[in-house]
Amino acid sequence: MTTEQPPRARRAYRSPRRKQQAAETRAAVLAAATRLFAERGWAGTGMREVARAAEVSVETVYATFHSKTELLMAAIDVAVVGDDEPVPLNQRPEFATLPSGTRPERIAAATRLITIIHQRTTGVYLALREAAASDADLARQLQVTQERRRITVGEGLSHITGRTVTTQERDGLAAIASVEVYHLLTELSGWTPQQYETWLADVIDRLFDT
Structure with missing residues (x-):
């Protein structure tokens, strides 16, 4: 009598190209947000304007940075050190x-x-x-x-x-x-x-x- 083996868990596949694209998108959003916050201030900068300037969808901006507050703080962190490394x-x-x-x-x-x-x-x-x-x-x-x-x-x-x-x-x-x-x-x-x-x-x- 044979016993059925449980199915092996699939290993998550992480495409290097997809990872690179995500990093490029994040950088584009941060650059756009940094420029707009500097030019228009907090009240004058919306997530849709950031998305338009970064040439991505507003859904992508929210998927990357869950709120305008998170986006501003990330922009400040990057501006202080000059890159997105932690x-x-x-x-x-x-x-x-x-x-x-x-x-x-x-x-x-x-x-x-x-x-x-x-x-x-x-x-x-x-x-x-x-x-x-x-x-x-x-x-x-x-x-x-x-x-x-x-x-x-x-x-x-x-x-x-x-x-x-x-x-x-x-x-x-x-x-x-x-x-x-x-x-x-x-x-x-x-x-x-x-x-x-x-x-x-x-x-x-x-x-x-x-």
Whole structure:
């Protein structure tokens, strides 16, 4: 007498091409959303507009990012580090190398990194601030984002100075090097990013000893 064997579970087939297409779609949606949030703000950007700009269906946008809130936060995360890899800024090579070199070289590397991040994130960050004024969930997300940034600034300042920095020093630099100040100087006062970078390096050099 033979016993019937249970059917083998089918192995999920994951096409490399399909995976690549999904990644390309995600990147296109993020790029479109980042541009629209920067140009139109939170209220002026809808999921249909993002879909149209990314040249995909609105169903695809919702399948990739389940809500407008999730899409904005993903756009901010990508803008901070420059790609969609799940590696936080303080674990990236450009951050890990901040303790290297002379003090002027460390300051220059840090201010260059801050300037690059501001160039990528200002538009989406201002959209988050706009949204937080009327949405409790996004207000909490803004608080989390700001606290994470303060912690990262403190780590970076410790790399520059070669010592443990105080909470007051950390919070002071986080305010001076904030997106809001960058936006004020570059958009409203007409500074170039290079002028901002040079100014910030001078401020850090004057305020923080080794």
